[in-house]
Amino acid sequence: MEPLRKSFEPFVLHVQSFLSDSYLQTTFENCFFNTLDTTIRTLDDGSIFVFTGDIPAMWLRDSSAQVRPYMRFASKQPHLAEMLKKLIQRQLLCIEIDPYANAFNESANGKGHKDKTENNDWVWERKYEIDSLCYPLHLAHQWWKETGSEDLFNDQFLRVAECVLDLWTTEQNHERSPYCFEREHCPPSDTLSHDGSGAPVAWTGMTWSGFRPSDDACRYGYLVPSNMFAVVVLDCLEEIFSKIFKNKKLRDKSKALRCDIQNGIQKYAIQDHPQYGSVYAYEVDGLGHYHFMDDANVPSLLAIPYLGYAPVHDPIYQNTRAMILSESNPFYYQGRYASGIGSPHTPSQHVWPISLIIQGLTTTDAQEREQVIKTLLATDADTGYMHESFDCDHPQTFTREWFSWANALFAELIIHHVESVHGRIEL
Numbered sequence: 001m002e003p004l005r006k007s008f009e010p011f012v013l014h015v016q017s018f019l020s021d022s023y024l025q026t027t028f029e030n031c032f033f034n035t036l037d038t039t040i041r042t043l044d045d046g047s048i049f050v051f052t053g054d055i056p057a058m059w060l061r062d063s064s065a066q067v068r069p070y071m072r073f074a075s076k077q078p079h080l081a082e083m084l085k086k087l088i089q090r091q092l093l094c095i096e097i098d099p100y101a102n103a104f105n106e107s108a109n110g111k112g113h114k115d116k117t118e119n120n121d122w123v124w125e126r127k128y129e130i131d132s133l134c135y136p137l138h139l140a141h142q143w144w145k146e147t148g149s150e151d152l153f154n155d156q157f158l159r160v161a162e163c164v165l166d167l168w169t170t171e172q173n174h175e176r177s178p179y180c181f182e183r184e185h186c187p188p189s190d191t192l193s194h195d196g197s198g199a200p201v202a203w204t205g206m207t208w209s210g211f212r213p214s215d216d217a218c219r220y221g222y223l224v225p226s227n228m229f230a231v232v233v234l235d236c237l238e239e240i241f242s243k244i245f246k247n248k249k250l251r252d253k254s255k256a257l258r259c260d261i262q263n264g265i266q267k268y269a270i271q272d273h274p275q276y277g278s279v280y281a282y283e284v285d286g287l288g289h290y291h292f293m294d295d296a297n298v299p300s301l302l303a304i305p306y307l308g309y310a311p312v313h314d315p316i317y318q319n320t321r322a323m324i325l326s327e328s329n330p331f332y333y334q335g336r337y338a339s340g341i342g343s344p345h346t347p348s349q350h351v352w353p354i355s356l357i358i359q360g361l362t363t364t365d366a367q368e369r370e371q372v373i374k375t376l377l378a379t380d381a382d383t384g385y386m387h388e389s390f391d392c393d394h395p396q397t398f399t400r401e402w403f404s405w406a407n408a409l410f411a412e413l414i415i416h417h418v419e420s421v422h423g424r425i426e427l
Contacts, residue, residue: 001036004080008032008073011427018418023384024377028414030384031407035066039404040083041106047093048086049106053402057103057112057124060091061213062405064135065298069411071139073427074146081147088143088152091136092160099167100128100179102215116182116196127211128179130226131299133164134233141236144244153244161237165253168230172260174201174208174221181210189216189344202286205264207257213297214345220285224269225299227261228309234258270316276323278316280304293331294324296343296352296389303358312362325359335392338375342389346399350389353379357386357409361416369417376410386410 012032016025041049050063067084074081094104103124105111112124119126137160140152170177180196192198192210201208201221207230209223234254241251265280271290273279280301281290294301301320305312312318324341326332331342333349341355342348353376360372379395380386386407388400419425 001040001083004070004077004083005033005036007077007080008036008070008427011073011425014425015415015418018422019414021377024373024414027377027380027384028411031386031414032069032411034385034407035404036070038402039066043106046086047090048083049090050087051106052103053404054400057105058090058094059103060094060132061102061129061135063087063091064139066404066408067139068142069408069415071142071146074143075148076427081143081149084139084143085149085152088136088140089156091139092156094122095133095136095160095163096156097122098126099133099163101126102129102132102211113183115191116184117180125215126181127215128181128209129211129213129215130168130207130209130223130230131213133167134226134229134299137161137164137233138229138236141233141240144240150244153240158245158247158250161240162250165237165250165257168207168261169257171208172205173203174198177208179210192217199285200287204268204284204286205260205262206268206284206286207261212295213299214295214343216295216343216345218283219291220283220289222264222268222284222286223299224265224280224282224284225294225301225303225307227265227269228304229299229307231258231262231265232308234261273319273323273328275328276319279320279323280316292323293329294341295331295345296341296355297345298354298358300341300355300358302341302355302362305362306358312364321362333392337379337395338390338392340375340392346389347391349392350399351379351392352389353386353406354409357406357413360413366420369413369420373413373417 012029019025039051051058052062098120101123105124108121110121117126181192182196183191198221206222206227208221209226237254238251241247268284269280270278271281282293283291304310304317310317333342333351338351340351342350356372360369363369379390381396387398388403390398
């Protein structure tokens, strides 16, 4: 990846020229190059494998997010466009191997978790998460829009896209699903209740998810932000089916599913909060239960504009944003060094840089964004990199020293911050 690194250096220097703080300059450079330098492997068969950092497996979600800062250059960098295409093809292969799995091995080596579910030597972990299917399809759509090339959209893509449509349709009626998952000798958040099927749900039009993007089990089966992301991705598929494949049947199937999910979100996910008015719940079950919270991992409610589901000025989003950035969110923590959203995935009082970054990416207030950046720099334990989470009272205490997704997202934030003032920076 050295040639690609060299090709990006002028862009990095250009961004740095607008940053007056030398530590911010260094941290931006570290984070921008982290994925390229440390987590991308070209395998013997020529395919691309992007592992998450300190865990050797490739998460479909993480690997998509890790390369997102580079996508903008794909039209001008043929080698980059080819690398991204090979990554997407590898992701599509993984989905064909097991569409319910969230993380995969570099080869069929049998590494990873051995849970009570359908096991496969390619699979590191088989926690079903809607976003695991969203991210690669969304990345493919971005690749098409950036490069203008249709090379990616072959029989493999068509098979996978149709598989995803069928799976999401099946999971609208979860009682018909073949999927179950149980993990032994673990916290409750690492396994599904009710003999591995999860808590009961009723029809809503939304599609069911066993786990959140944190890899924690859902309390209620309809995970709202992930269904929102599915709406965005289904819209992308409609365009691909219509303009590239000229397949009216699949276009209409995608549109019908998108409308079902969207109607379900509007009917069941919008709830009245006693303090903030109409807000989006994080999870619902169609049986009258809902959960007011947000998790740091993306898709999240905080990330709604980032995902492209609704604009930042949408009144329900603004109400929801106010709620989840307050003590009304059980995973919103305040300390001496930071205030922000954490996760049940990590210890109490641990704020996630990812959530702070998303806060910065979804605000129209430049001062709020600047404060987020200052907080991130002050809580990185003097490492020049982002982490999974840190103690907001003692930021030298953190989880995951090598977490490429957070680094990539930080690079996005700094680019967004500079370009919001100075305009788009070209390579």
